[in-house]
Amino acid sequence: MMNRDIHLTAQDLLRAMQFKPGDFGEIAIVSGQPQRVQMALEKLKNPLRNFSAMGYTLWTGEYKGKRVTVGHGGMYAPDAALITELLCAGGVECLIRLGSCGAMKKDIEIGDYVIAEGAIRGDGVTRYYVKDGFQPKADPELTQKLFSLCKKHAHKGLVWTTDALLRETKDFVNGAIAQGAIAVDMVTSPFFTIAQLYNKRACAVLVVSDNLITGEIGFADIRVFDAERRLIERGFDLVREV
Amino acid sequence: MGKLEMIAHTKDGGGLTMRVLFLQPPLGWWAAWKKHIANNVAHAQLAANIREWYPEIEIKVLDTRALGMDEKQMVDAITELNPNLIYMGDALQTTGVAAIHPRYQQAAKVIKQVLPDVKICVGGFFYGANAPAMLEKTPEFDFVVAGETERTVPELAKELSKSDPDIPSVRGLAYRDENGEVKLTEYRPLIENLDDLPLPAYDLFPMDKYVGFNYIRHYVETYMTRGCPNGCRFCVGWTNYDPRGNHDWTHYRPRSPKLMADEMELLVKRFGAKFICMMDEDLNVYRERMEGLIEELKRRNLKVPFFFMGRAPYHLRDRDLLKPLREVGFVCGLFGMEAVDKETLEAIKKGTTVDEVAELVGLFRENNIMSVVTWMVGFPEDDEQRIKDRVERLDLMDPDMAALQILTPLPGIPLYKQLEPYTEEWNLLKWDFQHAVLRTKHLSRQDLGRLAAWANREFYSKPGRVQRILYDKRYHPFCRLIARVYVETAGKEHAQAAVEDKIFV
Numbered sequence: 001m002m003n004r005d006i007h008l009t010a011q012d013l014l015r016a017m018q019f020k021p022g023d024f025g026e027i028a029i030v031s032g033q034p035q036r037v038q039m040a041l042e043k044l045k046n047p048l049r050n051f052s053a054m055g056y057t058l059w060t061g062e063y064k065g066k067r068v069t070v071g072h073g074g075m076y077a078p079d080a081a082l083i084t085e086l087l088c089a090g091g092v093e094c095l096i097r098l099g100s101c102g103a104m105k106k107d108i109e110i111g112d113y114v115i116a117e118g119a120i121r122g123d124g125v126t127r128y129y130v131k132d133g134f135q136p137k138a139d140p141e142l143t144q145k146l147f148s149l150c151k152k153h154a155h156k157g158l159v160w161t162t163d164a165l166l167r168e169t170k171d172f173v174n175g176a177i178a179q180g181a182i183a184v185d186m187v188t189s190p191f192f193t194i195a196q197l198y199n200k201r202a203c204a205v206l207v208v209s210d211n212l213i214t215g216e217i218g219f220a221d222i223r224v225f226d227a228e229r230r231l232i233e234r235g236f237d238l239v240r241e242v
Numbered sequence: 243m244g245k246l247e248m249i250a251h252t253k254d255g256g257g258l259t260m261r262v263l264f265l266q267p268p269l270g271w272w273a274a275w276k277k278h279i280a281n282n283v284a285h286a287q288l289a290a291n292i293r294e295w296y297p298e299i300e301i302k303v304l305d306t307r308a309l310g311m312d313e314k315q316m317v318d319a320i321t322e323l324n325p326n327l328i329y330m331g332d333a334l335q336t337t338g339v340a341a342i343h344p345r346y347q348q349a350a351k352v353i354k355q356v357l358p359d360v361k362i363c364v365g366g367f368f369y370g371a372n373a374p375a376m377l378e379k380t381p382e383f384d385f386v387v388a389g390e391t392e393r394t395v396p397e398l399a400k401e402l403s404k405s406d407p408d409i410p411s412v413r414g415l416a417y418r419d420e421n422g423e424v425k426l427t428e429y430r431p432l433i434e435n436l437d438d439l440p441l442p443a444y445d446l447f448p449m450d451k452y453v454g455f456n457y458i459r460h461y462v463e464t465y466m467t468r469g470c471p472n473g474c475r476f477c478v479g480w481t482n483y484d485p486r487g488n489h490d491w492t493h494y495r496p497r498s499p500k501l502m503a504d505e506m507e508l509l510v511k512r513f514g515a516k517f518i519c520m521m522d523e524d525l526n527v528y529r530e531r532m533e534g535l536i537e538e539l540k541r542r543n544l545k546v547p548f549f550f551m552g553r554a555p556y557h558l559r560d561r562d563l564l565k566p567l568r569e570v571g572f573v574c575g576l577f578g579m580e581a582v583d584k585e586t587l588e589a590i591k592k593g594t595t596v597d598e599v600a601e602l603v604g605l606f607r608e609n610n611i612m613s614v615v616t617w618m619v620g621f622p623e624d625d626e627q628r629i630k631d632r633v634e635r636l637d638l639m640d641p642d643m644a645a646l647q648i649l650t651p652l653p654g655i656p657l658y659k660q661l662e663p664y665t666e667e668w669n670l671l672k673w674d675f676q677h678a679v680l681r682t683k684h685l686s687r688q689d690l691g692r693l694a695a696w697a698n699r700e701f702y703s704k705p706g707r708v709q710r711i712l713y714d715k716r717y718h719p720f721c722r723l724i725a726r727v728y729v730e731t732a733g734k735e736h737a738q739a740a741v742e743d744k745i746f747v
Contacts (some may be wrong), residue, residue, distance in 0.1 A: 035705035039713075107557075220703040222730045229713050 010089035013053075023050035024090040025060050027242055029235045030073025030083065031098040032187060039232045040098070051090075055202040056083055064240055073097060074187055077123035077163055081190035090196035094142070094242050095195055098231050100224070101159060101183040101206035104173065105214045108182065111223030112153040113231070115146050116204040119189040120160040120181050122172070126193045142203035145241050149234045150205060153227075157182035159206065161189030173212055182213065189228035203238075207231055244412075259300055260403035263325035264289055264446075266305040267349030268313055272338060273676045273739040273746040274731045276456035278347035279307050280463040280519075281449065284366050284391065286442030292396045294440045297398050301446060305589035308451035316349065317356050327399055328353065331366035331391060332719075335478045338747030340368045340652055343376070345747070350382035363398060365391040370482040371654025373416035374426045385409075386416040389430050389484030390468070392439060394616065414484060429450045429486045436497040438467065441505050444720060448506060449513040456730075457723040462515045465522035466503065467496040472524070472553065475591045476580070476618065479523050481654035494527055499534030503542060505576075510546045517720045518548040526552035529560050536563065539570035547718050551576040554598045556603070564609045573718035576614040576645065577602060583628070583637040586621055590657065600639045607642075612711070612721035615641040619694050620649030622664060625684035633697045637704070642711045642721075643728055644701045647675040649695050667743075674747045676739040688741075695737035702732035 029040050037057075041047055044061030051058040051071070056079070058071030069092060074080030087095060101114050108114065119136040121127075126136070147156050160176035162168060162184055176184065187203050195202035207227045210217045218224050243270035264285035269285040271278035282305065289301050302323045306316045320328070330346045348735075350362045365387025369376050380386075387394045394414040398445045401407045409417050414430025433439065442464065454461030470479055483490035497505075509515035526532055557564070564572075579599040581587050587594070599615060606613040617636055619629050636644055650673050651661035666687045667679035678691035685693070702708065711717070711725035738744040 033705060035709045038706060047652055062291055220699070220729075220733055222726065225708055225729065229709070 008194040010085045012218055014086060014090055017051060017053050019051060019090060021091055021201045023060060024058070024069045024087060024092050025067030025241055026091070026093045027066060027086050027096070028036065028092040028094070029096045029098060029239070030071060030087070032073060032075035032080070033100070033228075036071070036098050036228055036232060037070060037072055039229065040235065042069060043236050044070060050088075061159045063236060065240060066242075068239055072102065073191070076186045077161060077190045080187040080193055081125045081129070084191050084194040085198075088194060088200050093200055095191070095200060096142070096201070096235050096238055097187065097191055097203040097204035098235050099204055099206040100209045101185040102168070103183050103208045103211040104160070104177050104213060105155070105182050106211070108155050108208055108211065109153070109223075110208055110216055110218035110221050111227040111228065112155060112208045113150045114159065114183040114206045114208060115143055115150060115154055115156045116159040116183075116188050116192070116206065117143055117156055118158050119192050120158055120176055120179050121193075122160050122162040122176065123186070123189045124163050125190050129190070129197060131194055134193065135206050136196060138180055138192055138203045139201035142201055142238065144242070146205050146234070146238055148205050149237050155182060159188045159204070160184045161186060168212060183208070205231060205234065259498070260298070260327070261300045261302055261323070261398060262292060262300040262399045263320065263323055265320070265328050265330050265349065266307050267316060267330065267345055268306050268311065269338065269345040270343065270745075270747045272336070272674060273744070274728060275736040276313070276520045276727050276731060276735065277453055278455055279451070279453045280336065280461065281305075281308075281444070281447055281452050282332060282337070283442055283464045284331055285329070286444050286447055287333075287439065288329065288391060288395045289446050290440040290443035291392055291725040292399055293443055295396050296400045299403060301443070303446045305448055305451070308448050309351050313349070313352055317352055320353055321356060324358060327361045327402055329363050329365070329395055331364050331369060331387070333366045333482060334463060335367060336463065336521050337367070338674045339478060339650060340670045341747035343368060343670050344404060347380055347382055350380070354382055360400065361385065363387065363395065365395060366482060367478070368652065368654070370483045371480060371485055373484070374424050377416040377418070378424045378516050387414060388416055388426060389414045389487060389490065390432055391484070392433055394430055409470065430486055431517075432487070432490055432493055433495065435470070435503055436495050439503070441501070441508060443508065444513055446687050449515075454519065455724045455727045457726065458517050458720050460514050460516040461515070461519070463519045463521050464509070464515070466502045466505070466520055467494065467522045467525060467527075469494040471527060472522040472593045473591065474505065474578070474580070474647060475589070475656040477523065477655060478652055480656065482653075485654065494524070496528065496531055499531055502535055502543070503538030505588065506539070506548070507542055507544060510544055512623045515546060518546055520548065520550040524553055525550040526556040529563070532560060532563055532567070536566045536570050538662060543687060544648040545571060547571050547573040547676045547720055549574040549576070553577060554594050554602045557602050558598055561605055562609065564605055568609045568611050572611060572683060574612040574614065574724065576616060578616040579636070579639075580616060580618045581621065582632050589621070596635060596639070603639055603641045609627060610716040612643065612725070613641040614645055616637070616645045616647060618647045618649050619680060619697065620678065620680055620690055622660065622683050624682040624690070626689075629690055629693050629697065633700060636701065637724070640707065642707075643725055644698075646694060646698050648678050648690065650679055652677050671745045671747065674739075674741060676736065676746070677743060678740060691740040695733070695740040698736050698740075699733040702729045
């Protein structure tokens with residue numbers, strides 16, 4: 001039987017990676033997609049790769065005089081939980097997620113933005129962190145600023161996080177809509193949950209890549225590519241205001 | 243008075259007038275290029291030749307595609323223009339390869355219904371190598387030019403203006419004799435010196451109406467050379483030439499750097515050209531000519547972005563010229579890979595290695611020149627493995643753009659006989675390099691189309707590449723707009739052509 005409370009904490013893992021305080025900036029911009037990470041990295045002055053383990057890489061550099069960490073923030077709930085917790089434990093105070101989602105309202109178009117005010121927990125990983133009634137929430141001030149920055153084509157609301165991309169069935173989807181969800185993704189729930197547990201400020205803006213109501217699929221649509229590009233700009237615009 | 247005589251001697255203000263109309267009939271564009279309405283430089287060149295050599299001949303131009311006219315509007319306009327001779331033809335494959343023929347034929351048909359006496363001549367790309375056969379198959383046409391059109395069309399116009407035209411004396415022409423039999427006149431030798439030709443008569447064309455790659459206004463297509471010394475066996479350039487010549491396509495003739503720069507300067511200063519695409523197959527054969535062009539453009543301080551097609555070995559030979567070329571406006575260049583295995587490259591006589599192409603991709607990137615690599619599917623030995631290996635190699639090479647062509651068995655190309663048995667689709671509207679019209683030994687026509695669509699979509703949805711070609715500011719904005727069209731059409735229009743057989747040209 002294991003006698004320790006927990007096998008591996010975020011601090012244990014950071015220590016194992018020879019991480020030292022200050023390796024992360026106070027602000028982190030994370031994404032699950034390598035092209036977004038690359039575009040964000042190009043915005044940094046003098047970026048240093050301070051963390052690279054298990055396929056996740058994070059760089060810290062300067063943007064308008066602020067130290068900012070950018071990198072892979074996870075594509076799915078379990079790895080998003082891991083990286084979010086490492087960032088929180090590593091001293092990041094403000095987390096900005098640049099993600100993608102499927103819209104659950106007819107009038108939200110491919111290439112629009114969803115600004116997540118909170119998450120509906122359809123994932124499996126957060127139950128290891130919080131009890132059933134817990135409601136993950138975004139930092140309201142950051143969220144409002146983000147919404148103002150993305151205003152054109154931006155929609156604010158709850159995001160349902162699922163673990164099963166190919167099981168977004170009518171019952172599950174309509175159930176989430178009934179709870180107020182306007183979009184679905186695979187990350188936001190653990191991202192907000194863990195940030196809240198660590199008392200950090202977090203916000204998430206998601207590019208709409210498909211629409212569950214209209215059935216439109218736009219994963220390789222030029223509108224998504226363009227929106228991704230603007231997403232990076234908006235993320236860094238927010239950094240200026242933080 | 244004979245019939246020809248009546249046509250030739252139309253009364254106009256008391257004088258005898260011969261009117262030649264250069265007609266671009268309603269037609270579309272390549273699926274992968276979205277809305278692409280380019281000027282017809284072959285028409286502009288022929289118009290200039292007639293104007294210089296036979297100033298008494300009246301020249302009219304009707305580019306229905308640029309003016310957004312439909313068939314009826316075209317016929318009404320032609321009725322008003324009242325030409326004696328209508329010419330349709332292109333020198334560049336970029337208008338749609340052989341798919342232009344059904345469009346020309348349809349135009350000729352409706353024109354003849356209203357103006358039965360007007361003479362209709364076609365020539366240039368696709369027709370040049372197949373003049374008698376195409377005339378035989380197309381009763382709507384009166385003449386088809388065999389080989390180069392530059393001298394033949396003006397001479398035909400001149401001959402038709404005479405009271406007793408001697409058509410057999412016009413070399414390089416398929417015509418019908420008094421019994422309706424198709425005849426081919428004597429072989430017309432090539433123009434030896436392109437500098438003998440006047441600059442294209444752009445002033446006759448609606449130059450402000452042309453659009454390249456859906457987004458680029460004030461777009462111009464031109465050509466500065468004829469032929470290519472390499473003569474790849476699949477190349478559609480062969481179809482401009484009379485097979486009775488001595489491999490005429492390989493007889494390379496460039497315009498001098500001075501005239502080239504003269505033309506570019508004219509396009510910029512008089513017609514407001516914002517982007518010039520030189521669509522001849524092989525601009526960079528001679529180093530000294532490229533040096534001359536750089537000097538001329540520098541001296542004139544033109545600063546117009548331009549594109550040209552060249553061969554990788556010549557670029558590598560002249561690698562030190564890439565930087566100065568970029569400085570004078572060379573923002574995007576195309577060169578061919580076609581295949582990756584030695585056997586296929588030898589079979590098509592490509593004369594380039596994949597390593598050379600890969601090295602050049604790197605050099606272009608170093609110099610902020612967007613690279614476009616052409617590649618093909620549909621060789622007789624192609625199976626899924628071979629095509630996917632080709633995609634893999636292309637992906638590793640990572641050019642900015644990959645222009646995929648589905649091999650099309652055009653009569654006149656050296657590979658034609660070899661490809662003919664594999665041809666399954668004879669509707670020429672699909673012979674545009676974007677549809678699968680043949681099978682291979684191992685793939686059905688449909689499977690080939692699906693693989694082509696898959697490969698193109700794979701290339702243009704790769705994370706990192708897409709962001710580079712759409713947003714990297716090292717590349718000229720027009721290059722990024724061209725890339726945008728390829729990204730937009732991959733998986734959509736391109737797939738609709740390759741998989742669903744949808745017609746675009």
